[in-house]
Structure formats: C-alpha cells, structure tokens
Amino acid sequence: MATKLKNAALVGKLSITNWEAKKKAREIESDAEQKSGAKHGTVSARKSLLPGATELDDIIKHSAAMRTWWNQVSAPWFDNGMRIYGIAGHFDIQTAFGDMARHRDQLIETFMDKYAELRELARFDLNDLFNDTDYPLPSVIRSKFTCAFEVMPLPDTADFRVIEGISEDEINRLMAQAEASAEARVAEASRTAVERLHTAVKTMAERLAGYTKAEDDDVKGARFYDSWVGNVQEMASLIPQLNITGDPALAALAKEAAEIAKDEPGKYRADKTLRDSATERAQSIASRLATLFTDD
Numbered sequence: 001m002a003t004k005l006k007n008a009a010l011v012g013k014l015s016i017t018n019w020e021a022k023k024k025a026r027e028i029e030s031d032a033e034q035k036s037g038a039k040h041g042t043v044s045a046r047k048s049l050l051p052g053a054t055e056l057d058d059i060i061k062h063s064a065a066m067r068t069w070w071n072q073v074s075a076p077w078f079d080n081g082m083r084i085y086g087i088a089g090h091f092d093i094q095t096a097f098g099d100m101a102r103h104r105d106q107l108i109e110t111f112m113d114k115y116a117e118l119r120e121l122a123r124f125d126l127n128d129l130f131n132d133t134d135y136p137l138p139s140v141i142r143s144k145f146t147c148a149f150e151v152m153p154l155p156d157t158a159d160f161r162v163i164e165g166i167s168e169d170e171i172n173r174l175m176a177q178a179e180a181s182a183e184a185r186v187a188e189a190s191r192t193a194v195e196r197l198h199t200a201v202k203t204m205a206e207r208l209a210g211y212t213k214a215e216d217d218d219v220k221g222a223r224f225y226d227s228w229v230g231n232v233q234e235m236a237s238l239i240p241q242l243n244i245t246g247d248p249a250l251a252a253l254a255k256e257a258a259e260i261a262k263d264e265p266g267k268y269r270a271d272k273t274l275r276d277s278a279t280e281r282a283q284s285i286a287s288r289l290a291t292l293f294t295d296d
Contacts, residue, residue: 009186009244010090011082012151014070014097016063019144021049021056023134049134051125053118055111059145062107066100066147072234073241075189084154084189089241097149108145112138154182186244191293193242194250198289200231201257205282208268208275226265232282233261249292256285 024046050056073093074083085093115138123130136144207228239254260281268275 007087008246009084009086009154010151011077011084011154012074012093012149013081013083014066015081015146015148015150016066017144017146018060018063019056019136019141020060021053022046023049027129047126047129049126050118050122052121053111053114055107055114055118059104059107059111062100062104063147066097066104069096069100073238075192075242075244077185077189084186084244085241086244086246088243088246089238090151093241094149101147101149104147108142112142115141190243190245190247190250193239193244194289194292196242197232197235197239197250197254197257198286198293200235201282201289202286204228204232204261205279205286208279208282211269211275224265224269229261229263229265229268232257236261247292250289253285253289253292256281260285 070083073089073096074085077084119135207225211224236254236258239250243250243254260278263274268278
C-alpha cells in the first residue's frame with residue numbers, strides 16, 4: 001500500500017450479536033404438515049419466546065441503528081465486513097461508537113432486569129407453546145449480547161517480502177496486484193462519497209427550485225420536506241471520514257454544501273429569497289461535484 005494511502009485511511013469492523021428470543025416451532029410445523037398432507041420439511045414456523053417485550057425490541061432496533069450509522073460513515077473494503085474510512089474522521093467515529101455502545105449497555109441492563117418477569121408473561125401468552133427449556137439462564141443470555149469495534153491500519157504490501165519460498169518476481173507481481181486492488185477499492189470508496197454528496201445537493205437544488213408556498217398550502221403531496229436540507233447537512237458532515245484520499249476539491253465542496261444548508265429547514269420554506277439563493281448555489285455545487293466522478 002502506498003504511503004499516501006496508509007496515512008490517509010483506516011479499516012474497521014463493527015460486530016454485533018443479540019439474543020433475539022426466537023425458536024423454531026416444530027410442533028406447529030408438524031401439525032400443519034399432517035393436516036395438509038404435506039411432506040415433512042415443507043412448513044417452517046418460528047415462535048417469539050418473549051412476545052411484546054419492548055425492552056428486547058429496543059436493543060434490536062438500536063443494533064440496527066448502529067449498523068446503519070457504520071455504513072454511513074464508512075465504505076466497503078473487504079467482503080468480511082471490514083470497511084474503510086478517512087483518518088480525519090477517526091475521533092468522531094470513536095466518540096459516536098462509544099456513545100452508542102454505552103446506550104446499548106443500558107438497554108441490555110434494562111432488559112436483563114425484566115427478563116424473569118417477561119419470561120413469566122410469555123408463559124401465559126404462549127400457552128401450550130411455552131417450553132421451559134427454550135429459555136436459557138440469564139448469564140447465558142447476557143453472553144449472547146456482544147458489541148465490538150475493531151480498527152487496524154491498511155495492510156502493507158511489503159509484507160509479501162517476509163514470505164519464504166516465493167521468487168522475487170512472484171513477490172513483485174503479488175505486491176503490484178495487491179497495490180492495484182487496494183487503490184481501486186479506495187478510488188471506489190472515494191467515488192461513492194462524492195456521489196452521495198452530489199445526490200443530496202442535487203436533490204436539494206431541484207426540490208427548492210420547484211417549491212412554492214401555494215403548493216405547500218393547497219396541493220396534497222407537494223409539501224416542503226426538511227430532509228431536502230437535512231440530507232445535505234448530514235452528508236457534508238460525513239465527508240471528513242469518507243474523503244479517504246483527502247481530496248481538497250471534495251473537502252472544499254463539502255464545506256460549501258454545509259454552508260448552503262446551515263439554516264433550519266423551516267427558514268427555506270418561509271423565505272423565498274433565501275430559498276432562491278440556496279438553490280442557485282446548490283446547482284453550482286452539484287455541477288462541480290459531478291465533474292469529480294465523471295472525469296477519468
């Protein structure tokens with residue numbers, strides 16, 4: 001990996017596991033197959049061991065939110081779940097992960113405190129489907145809730161040189177291949193960052209240009225959506241960690257995008273002068289962003 005790339009990005013992996021309190025309902029499967037005369041294995045059914053347990057639902061939803069966040073602030077690297085992000089965004093990513101992990105711990109504690117009660121409620125909800133053996137001990141359940149964030153530098157292609165038994169020519173070929181592959185992935189990640197910001201800015205320009213207060217008041221479906229502005233704010237704030245190569249042009253355009261979307265969405269709705277100005281500037285930014293991923 002070229003030094004400029006090793007010093008610009010990190011790769012990380014977010015790993016989360018949960019106990020989802022689901023179990024195959026074999027008795028239901030067997031009964032349905034017998035009644036319908038179907039072949040064994042043709043019916044699949046699962047039962048919720050803790051139906052209506054909002055405490056557990058909160059953990060599952062928070063886990064999904066963490067995964068969504070990680071996908072937003074990083075780009076794919078390897079198929080094993082490793083993703084890449086710019087070093088400039090490392091502190092923000094670590095801070096955000098720490099905050100979310102602590103909140104997750106609180107949600108787990110709340111759930112574990114109520115586990116015994118929820119289990120007894122399930123006894124009545126499930127009736128004949130309730131089975132004591134479906135419910136692990138609290139210590140076992142707690143161990144199924146895991147959350148880890150692993151970070152490491154980009155691999156160094158020079159590591160091939162420590163491998164014995166391979167010719168110098170083959171080592172050079174492998175190094176060149178790995179270098180090219182890594183640079184291609186970095187280029188794709190950078191391109192994705194530009195396209196995501198471009199989409200947000202272009203959408204803001206188009207929606208603001210076509211919006212009128214009369215439509216907002218009188219036409220169903222022609223409402224002003226805060227996301228037109230909010231999406232630009234969000235994407236501009238993510239560029240430091242998505243701008244893996246430290247492209248100054250992208251950084252500058254992200255700063256401009258943040259500037260045109262700095263006001264509360266309601267101000268754009270109420271102020272036509274502000275709206276027109278933001279539209280014109282957004283159109284300009286979108287055009288310049290387009291050149292960053294259309295030029296070879």
